[in-house]
Structure formats: structure tokens, C-alpha cells
Amino acid sequence: MEQYDINKVLEDIFGSNESNWKPSEKIPLISKEIEQLKIDLKSYLNTTDYDIPAILDESTQLCKESKLLVQDMQTCKQEIEEETMAEIVRSIENRNQLIKELQQIHFAINIVYDVVQCGKYVKEFDDGREAQSFTRAVEAVYDLLQYIEVPAEGFKDLDVYSNTKHTAQLIWDSLCHDLCVEWTRMVSWNIKASTRKTVVTITLNIEDNMVLIDVLNALDKSKILLEKVAEFSRFLLDEVLVKIIHNDCTVYDATDELMTITIMHKENYRPQYDAVISNLRLLFHYLNNKLNIEFKRDTSIMRMIGKEIGAEFSAILERDCLIDTIPNNINELQTYGRITSEIEGFQNFLVLVKFFTEKFSILQYVNNIDVLFANKSSQYFLETARNIMLKDLSATMSIGVESIPETGDAKAEVDEAGALGILDKTIPKSLFYFPRCMISKTAQELLDLVYVMMEQAVQCSDVVCKKLYNTTRLVFELYDSVVPYHHENYLQTIPQYVALFHNNCMYLAHNLQTFGDKWLTLMEGRELDYPISFVDLVQKLRDLGYKHLTIHMQQQRKQILDNIRSSDLNCIVVKDELSGNAEAAVRQCLRQLHLLKNVWIGVFPKNVFVKLMATLVNMFVEELIHRVCTVEDISSVMASQLAEMYKIVVQKAPHLFQDQSDIEQNVQSWIKLQELIFMLSSSLKEIETRWKDGTGPIAVHLRTEEIRSLIKALFQNTQMRANLLSKIK
Structure with a gap:
């Protein structure tokens, strides 16, 4: 029977395009379709292979049997509820009783088992002792102690538990003591110290046999070996290895079992790396x-010793010995491979003897050889520079040129040369020349050192070069700190030291003006990430020299003024005549200046010497003039004394200079002093003549107030004095 499509049938009957239809029209069509379906169904049933009536009969029979089974199940359920459940309840009660009995039996079995196990471990211990095996004895007691830490329930309440535990602990302590004695017999050391030396002896009574293996395993099992090895390792590092690295030592094996290390006590001693190795x-x-x-x-x-102290030993050996092998100059650095080969050989030896594992290396510092070399060189140069700065300044040498050479007037052929020519005319030639003077040899020695640093830096890598450049700058900053402090007493008391120190500062500053350009010239072609210049240090060094020279000049000025002010020149106003101390004070000041001349002449450049001496002489002369010009009344006797005294100055002061004409050109008050002497020894008429209506020498070199004050102090109040004073206005 083909599949029946109800939708298609309805569509045919009612029509999809019909909108107005009546039921009466469609009912016959539907009835007809139903009849046709009945005919088709009947035809299908007649032609089908299944026996439909037989199937219906079988279904009816199954239904009856099912009802009978339901009735049987209801009956069975009733029997279970009435009889079987009662039996199950009785069975559960019997099971609970059995469980209690089994628990009691299990409790007893566990206790008996623990007792048996304890006995077993005790027997194993006895067997180990009989076999003279520390390992078996230790394992048995160790296992026994571990076992009784977690006993079965109820076992702790038995006397056998407490007795067994106490006995096991006593046996364990005895075994540990015996093992410690064995270790001490195998490994021992002794230290004998005196003022001159320390002798360390190490005794190792160790033979490769089964007894030794048994003892070591027992020590390891009892956790004693790690402690003893740690103790021996610490002794080995602190009392032997470190001492060998830091001191003069002699190591020799007296016998196969005995090693002796003799450590000599020497101050400031550091052994060479090859002796240490x-x-x-x-x-x-x-x-x-x-x-x-x-x-x-x-x-x-x-191996255990290596794990314990290998890393620390490696660090100490590198820090306190191997790094010292790094050279401080480029020539030795180029041959440093020979030393690294020796150190690498020692590294391989330590691996071979199982002290080092592969992760330990004493050659790690070589990876940073540039940085270490830079630091070593820097430290060496700074120490060398400091030692130079501590040397005596009085060892001198002559430096500089007598006069600045003149350059030719050759015309430039190209624009650049012309520009350089203009620059050459603009910049003073004195900028490139240092005047003839004396400097300390240490200044030249220090300058030579920084030139060596520069030459070495340009041959090295950028890391080293930058470090040495910064170190070079530090040398000059160190000069500012070390020299004035170390030579402080001499700089305060000895004029020659002050002069030399001043010249040293000027000389170093002079060279620093072009030092950076010389460095850059040698560094041509290399890319730098930092500026190279020393110009900023020039003024610092000059100021340093100026500062100490100024302080000393102030001391000299104070000494001169104190000499004058402590004499009768300080109390002219209250005396009619001067005592001998006035002239003595003047002569003392001249002697002081003469001593300075003897010390400074030839040390300072000529122009500097003239300026310094002129400054002191001018100050001295000004003070002498001031002593007279501020007095209201001067007796004729005192005037005569002052004139004679000041003439001594006029006679001797020019000899303080190399060229006597320098005093007139550089001492501002020199002519003024001479005019003062004239006024002290002249009459009113002579003074009027020298006044010459304000155009004479007196008017030129003395102020009007000073002239009037001197006339009033020297001469009595007469009409002639009044007339002269009226003219001087």
C-alpha cells in the first residue's frame, strides 16, 4: 500500500484557487474518498503476508499470562514482608556481633605484631654487632626507633613498649658515640699558633676497604656524616684554604696520612697566584x-666537601687571588693568556679530584676582563698618583720659556688658512707657552703619569677607555684634596712651598687646556658616547694655586703690619721722638721682604714675582705713609727721624727687584713715599716751590688733604703757613 498523502487529497478536493465553495458540494467528494480508502485497506489486508487474526489471538493470550504474573508477584511481596524481613533483621544483629569480635582479634594481632617486629629489629641489631657491621646495627636501631614512633593502638600501654624505646635510644646513643670515635680516628686535625707562624696538621687514617665503607654508610644512615663533613669542611676553608690564599705558606705531606701546613705571619703580604695554586x-x-x-x-x-664549601672557596679565590693577577697595563694584558691557561689547568684539576662539579668555575671573572682590567688600572693609577702627590715638593726643576717666540707673517694660500691666521692674531700667543719658572718634579711626574694613562686608554676597548678617562679626571680632583692637606704645615710656613705649589697648579692647568684635544686626536675614528674635556678643571686648579698664594700673602702682610704697629710708629701722636724700635721694625720688614726675594726669585715667573713683591712693598709703603699722614702734630726731631728712617726704605727697597726700575713702574706709592720724605725734611718755602700751584710733584702724588694735614702737623701756625694753606685747596 503506497503512502497516502492526505494533504494532496484535500488540496484536490477543495482546490487552492477556489474562494467560494459550499459544504454540500464537497461532502460527496469526501465520502467517495473514504469509501475508496476502505476498499484499498481491505485489498491490502487480503494480500499481506502477516496473519492478523493469529496476532490478535496471541496478544490476548499474553495479556492473560501477564495478569497471572502480577498476581504471583503480589503474593511474593507479601511473603517477603512477613517472613524474609524478619530473617534479615536477625542476620544484621549477628553481623554486628561478629564485627566486634573481629575488632578485638585485630587489636590483639596488631599488638602482637608490633612486639614481634621490635624483637625482629633487636635481633637484627644483635646480628649486626656479632658481624661487627656498624651499618647493619645502625639500620636496625634506626628502623626500630622509627617503627616505635607510630605504634599500634594499645602498644604504648605495655611495659615492653617503654622498655624497648628506652633501650633502643641508649643503643642509638652508644652507636653514635662509637661512630664519632671512628670518625675522629679517621679524620683529625691540630692547630699550633705562635707569634711568628701557625702550624696546621691534618691526619687522615683512611684505607679503601669494606670496614671503611661500613663505617661511612653507618655515619650517613645516622645523619652524623653530613654534620662531621660540614665541620671538617669549615675547618678546611677557614684555617687552611683561606690562609693559603692570604699568607706565605708551606704545604708538605710528612707521611701518607699526615699533611702539614705552615703559615707564616707577615704583615701586608700577599702571595703570588702561582705559589697559591x-x-x-x-x-x-x-x-x-x-x-x-x-x-x-x-x-x-x-664530593660532599666540594658541595659544602666549593662555591665559597671559588669566590674567595677569585676575589682575593686571581683578580690580583689582572695586569694594570695594556702590554701585560696582551700576554695574560698564559696566566689564564695556568688557572684553567687548576680548574680542571679541581674537577678531576671531584672537589668541583661542572657548575663551579674559577674562570668566571675572565668574562668581565675588560671591566676588571679597567678597575685594576684605575686603582693602580690613582694609587700611583697619590704616592706622587705625597712626595716632597722641594725637589724642583726648571720649566717654560724665557720669552714668547714671534711667528712669521706668511700669508695663507686658501680661505681656511686665512681664517686660522686671523684666529692666530686674535688669540694671545701666551696661551700656548708657559713662562720660565720652577716647579716641583712631582708635578711633571704626575703629568707624565696622566699621559701614560691617555696613551694606554686609546689602545683599549671603549669600556676601559671610558674608565681611564674618568680616572684621569679623578687624578686632578684628587690633587685638589691630597696635596693641600698632606703639605698643609709647609704651605702655611714655608714661602718656597707656596710658590712651588702655585706654579704646579698653574702648570697643570696650562696643560689641561689642550689635554682633551690631544686625547680626541688619538681617539679619531672611534664613536664615543661621552664628551672628552678637561677645560672645566683648568680654573679649579688655578683657583687652588691662587687660594694658597693669597693666604700666604695675607700672612706676610699681617707680619709686616704687626711689626710696624708694635713699634713707636703706631704711637707717633703721643711722642716727641721715636725710640730705636721704630727703625728696627722698618729694617725687620725690609729683611722679611729680602728673604722673600731670595726664596721667590727664579721660582716664580718674572712677571709674577714682580707683581707679588710690588704688592707687598706697596702695602709696606702705604702703611708707612699712613702712619705719618694721620698725625696732627709732629715734632721737628721726629720729622727728622722719620725722614732718615724712610730714606732707608728708599735705598733698600729697589734691591728687592731684579731690575731696580721695576719698583717705580709697579709700586704705586713709591714716588709718594719720596715726596713724603721731601716734605718731612723741607721748609715751607721749599714745599710751596714743589707744590708749584698744584702742578708740582707733591700735588701729583699726594692728595690735597694729605698735604694740608702734613703742613699743619709739621709747622707751627704762622702767617706763612696760613698763606700756603690758603693756596693749597
Whole structure:
């Protein structure tokens, strides 16, 4: 029977395009379709392969049987509820009783088992002792102590538990003591110290046999070995290895078991790296022969010592010994490979004797060789510079030119040359020349040192070059701090030291003006990430020289003024005549200036010497003039004394200069002093003549107030004095 499409049938009957239809019209069509369906169904049933009536009969029979089964199940349910559930309840009660009985039996079995196990461990201990095996004895007692830490329930309440635990602990303590005695017999050391030396002896009674392996395993099992190895390792590092690195030592093996290390006490002594490595090789060779016995897989005392102190030893050896091998100059750095080969050989030796593992290396510092070399060079140069600065300043040398040479007038052929010619005319030639004077040899020695630093820097990598450049600047900053402080007493008391220090500062500053350009010339072609210049240090050094020279000039000025003010020249107004101390004070001041001349002449450049001497002489003369010009009354006797005294100054002061004409050109008050002497020894008429209506020498070199004051102090109040005073206005 084909599939029946109800939708298609309805569409055919009602029509999809019909909008107005009546039921009466469609009912016959539907009835007809129903009849046709009945005919088709009947035809299908007649022709089908299934026996439909038989199927219906079978279904009816199954329904009856199902009802009978439901009735049987209801009956069974009733029987279970009435009889079986009662039996189940009785069974559960019996099960609970059985569980209680089983628990009691299990409790007793556990206690008995613990007692048996404790007995087993005790027997194993006895067997180990009989076999003279520390390992078996330690394992048995250790296992027993571990086992009774978690006993079965109820076992702790038995006397056998407390007795067993106490006995096991006593046995354990005895075993540990015996093992410690064995370790001390195998490994021991002694230290004998005196004022001159310390002798350290190490005794290793260790033989590669089963007894040793048994003892080491027992020590390891009892957790004592790690403690003892740590103690020995710390002794080895602190009392032997570090001392070998830092001191003069002798290492020798007296016997196969005995090693002796003799440490000599020397102040400020640092052994050479090759001597340190040689001593360490002997020591580790001895330790390797005795301690490199494996008592379990990949484990020996030597390996344990290496794990304990290997890293710390490596760091100390690098920091306090190997880094010292880094040279402080470029020539030695180029041959440093020979030293690194020796150190690498020692590194391989330490790995071979199992003291170092692969992760330890004493050559790590070589990776930063540039930085370390820069630091070492910097430290060396700073120490050398400081030692130079501490030397005596009085060892001198002549430096500079007598006069500035004249350059030719050759015309430039190109514009650049013409521009340079204009620049050459604009910049003073004195900028490039240093005047003839005396400097300390230490100043030239310091300058030579910084030139060496510069030449070395330009041959090195950028890291080293930058470090040495900064160090060079530090040298001059160090000069500012060290020299004035170290030579402070001399700079305060000895004029020659002040002069030399001033010249040293000027000389160094003079060279620093072009030092940066010389450095850059040598660095041509290299890209720098920092500026190179020393110009900023020039004025600092000059100011340093000026400062101490100024302080000394103030001291000299104070001494001159104190000499004058402590004499009768300070009390002219209250005396009619001067005592001998006035002339003595003047002569003392002249002697002081003469001593300065003897000390400074030839030390300072000529122009500097003239300016300094002229400054002091002018101050001296000004003070002498001031003493007279401020007095209201001067007796004729005192005037005569003052004139004679001041003539001494006029006679002797020119000899303080190399060229006597320098005093007139550089001492401003020199002519003024001469005019003052004239007034002290002249009459009113002579003064009037020299006044010459305000155009004479007196008018030129003395102020009007000073002239009037002197006339009033020297001469009595007469008509002639009044007339002269009226003219001087």
C-alpha cells in the first residue's frame, strides 16, 4: 500500500484557487474518498503476508499470562514482608556481633605484631654487632626507633613498649658515640699558633676497604656524616684554604696520612697566584688520595666537601687571588693568556679530584676582563698618583720659556688658512707657552703619569677607555684634596712651598687646556658616547694655586703690619721722638721682604714675582705713609727721624727687584713715599716751590688733604703757613 498523502487529497478536493465553495458540494467528494480508502485497506489486508487474526489471538493470550504474573508477584511481596524481613533483621544483629569480635582479634594481632617486629629489629641489631657491621646495627636501631614512633593502638600501654624505646635510644646513643670515635680516628686535625707562624696538621687514617665503607654508610644512615663533613669542611676553608690564599705558606705531606701546613705571619703580604695554586694542588692531591672513596653511588667525602664549601672557596679565590693577577697595563694584558691557561689547568684539576662539579668555575671573572682590567688600572693609577702627590715638593726643576717666540707673517694660500691666521692674531700667543719658572718634579711626574694613562686608554676597548678617562679626571680632583692637606704645615710656613705649589697648579692647568684635544686626536675614528674635556678643571686648579698664594700673602702682610704697629710708629701722636724700635721694625720688614726675594726669585715667573713683591712693598709703603699722614702734630726731631728712617726704605727697597726700575713702574706709592720724605725734611718755602700751584710733584702724588694735614702737623701756625694753606685747596 503506497503512502497516502492526505494533504494532496484535500488540496484536490477543495482546490487552492477556489474562494467560494459550499459544504454540500464537497461532502460527496469526501465520502467517495473514504469509501475508496476502505476498499484499498481491505485489498491490502487480503494480500499481506502477516496473519492478523493469529496476532490478535496471541496478544490476548499474553495479556492473560501477564495478569497471572502480577498476581504471583503480589503474593511474593507479601511473603517477603512477613517472613524474609524478619530473617534479615536477625542476620544484621549477628553481623554486628561478629564485627566486634573481629575488632578485638585485630587489636590483639596488631599488638602482637608490633612486639614481634621490635624483637625482629633487636635481633637484627644483635646480628649486626656479632658481624661487627656498624651499618647493619645502625639500620636496625634506626628502623626500630622509627617503627616505635607510630605504634599500634594499645602498644604504648605495655611495659615492653617503654622498655624497648628506652633501650633502643641508649643503643642509638652508644652507636653514635662509637661512630664519632671512628670518625675522629679517621679524620683529625691540630692547630699550633705562635707569634711568628701557625702550624696546621691534618691526619687522615683512611684505607679503601669494606670496614671503611661500613663505617661511612653507618655515619650517613645516622645523619652524623653530613654534620662531621660540614665541620671538617669549615675547618678546611677557614684555617687552611683561606690562609693559603692570604699568607706565605708551606704545604708538605710528612707521611701518607699526615699533611702539614705552615703559615707564616707577615704583615701586608700577599702571595703570588702561582705559589697559591702550587700549595692548593699539593693539598687537594693529598685530600683526593684519602677522601675520594665512594661509599655509595656518586657519593664520596670529597664530593660532599666540594658541595659544602666549593662555591665559597671559588669566590674567595677569585676575589682575593686571581683578580690580583689582572695586569694594570695594556702590554701585560696582551700576554695574560698564559696566566689564564695556568688557572684553567687548576680548574680542571679541581674537577678531576671531584672537589668541583661542572657548575663551579674559577674562570668566571675572565668574562668581565675588560671591566676588571679597567678597575685594576684605575686603582693602580690613582694609587700611583697619590704616592706622587705625597712626595716632597722641594725637589724642583726648571720649566717654560724665557720669552714668547714671534711667528712669521706668511700669508695663507686658501680661505681656511686665512681664517686660522686671523684666529692666530686674535688669540694671545701666551696661551700656548708657559713662562720660565720652577716647579716641583712631582708635578711633571704626575703629568707624565696622566699621559701614560691617555696613551694606554686609546689602545683599549671603549669600556676601559671610558674608565681611564674618568680616572684621569679623578687624578686632578684628587690633587685638589691630597696635596693641600698632606703639605698643609709647609704651605702655611714655608714661602718656597707656596710658590712651588702655585706654579704646579698653574702648570697643570696650562696643560689641561689642550689635554682633551690631544686625547680626541688619538681617539679619531672611534664613536664615543661621552664628551672628552678637561677645560672645566683648568680654573679649579688655578683657583687652588691662587687660594694658597693669597693666604700666604695675607700672612706676610699681617707680619709686616704687626711689626710696624708694635713699634713707636703706631704711637707717633703721643711722642716727641721715636725710640730705636721704630727703625728696627722698618729694617725687620725690609729683611722679611729680602728673604722673600731670595726664596721667590727664579721660582716664580718674572712677571709674577714682580707683581707679588710690588704688592707687598706697596702695602709696606702705604702703611708707612699712613702712619705719618694721620698725625696732627709732629715734632721737628721726629720729622727728622722719620725722614732718615724712610730714606732707608728708599735705598733698600729697589734691591728687592731684579731690575731696580721695576719698583717705580709697579709700586704705586713709591714716588709718594719720596715726596713724603721731601716734605718731612723741607721748609715751607721749599714745599710751596714743589707744590708749584698744584702742578708740582707733591700735588701729583699726594692728595690735597694729605698735604694740608702734613703742613699743619709739621709747622707751627704762622702767617706763612696760613698763606700756603690758603693756596693749597
